[in-house]
Amino acid sequence: MLKGILNYAHYLLEETVEKGEVVIDATCGNGNDTLFLSKLVAEHGYVYAFDIQEQAIANTKEALTFHERTNVSLIHDSHENIADYIKNTEIAGAIFNLGYLPKSDKTVITEGASTVAAVDTILSLLKKGGLVVLVVYHGHEGGKDEKKSLLKYLFQLDQKKYNVLRYGFINQKNDPPFILAIEKK
Numbered sequence: 001m002l003k004g005i006l007n008y009a010h011y012l013l014e015e016t017v018e019k020g021e022v023v024i025d026a027t028c029g030n031g032n033d034t035l036f037l038s039k040l041v042a043e044h045g046y047v048y049a050f051d052i053q054e055q056a057i058a059n060t061k062e063a064l065t066f067h068e069r070t071n072v073s074l075i076h077d078s079h080e081n082i083a084d085y086i087k088n089t090e091i092a093g094a095i096f097n098l099g100y101l102p103k104s105d106k107t108v109i110t111e112g113a114s115t116v117a118a119v120d121t122i123l124s125l126l127k128k129g130g131l132v133v134l135v136v137y138h139g140h141e142g143g144k145d146e147k148k149s150l151l152k153y154l155f156q157l158d159q160k161k162y163n164v165l166r167y168g169f170i171n172q173k174n175d176p177p178f179i180l181a182i183e184k185k
């Protein structure tokens, strides 16, 4: 049975990341992925979670408090500034859930230039065998531009250094989301 997009994104990270490792949620939103990562790396691991919206940071904080998770730093800043917060640290995995915060301001969206800058920084911190997973929503205004920039960047990654996967359902209507995953060799 083929896994749905969000399940497959988590499955890929479950297959890669070990307890005690350090990971990144580049777009914490309502905190679902942050919570997932916090449990995945467990008490001795650590999660850095970013979002540019105050509301997203508040929602994620609430989810983490409710589930009594303490191994997370919530950072209210753009993921393009990741290098200001994470230095000399080996990252095992990262997730980006692109687009806008559900049930919120649909004009605050992830954008090509900052998404590509963040992926590029994370790849420089990623350990061998580590994985960056992006869930790409592209049905909203601005989504196609971001998808184009991201694919352009990923197409030129050296195949000797990275495996880049695309996973999605091609017979779904209305711009179905898909996954891009980058594995460092």
Ligand SMILES: C[S@@+](CC[C@H](N)C(=O)[O-])C[C@H]1O[C@@H](n2cnc3c(N)ncnc32)[C@H](O)[C@@H]1O
Residues within 6 Å of the ligand: 026, 027, 028, 029, 030, 031, 032, 033, 034, 050, 051, 052, 053, 056, 077, 078, 079, 080, 097, 098, 099, 100, 101, 102, 108, 109, 110, 111, 114
């Ligand atoms: C689709 S939502 C994320 C959903 C989230 N992963 C969850 O589990 O609920 C996308 C989020 O990206 C955030 N965002 C947009 N641009 C950003 C940026 N440059 N840096 C960090 N977060 C950003 C938005 O504020 C929004 O909360």
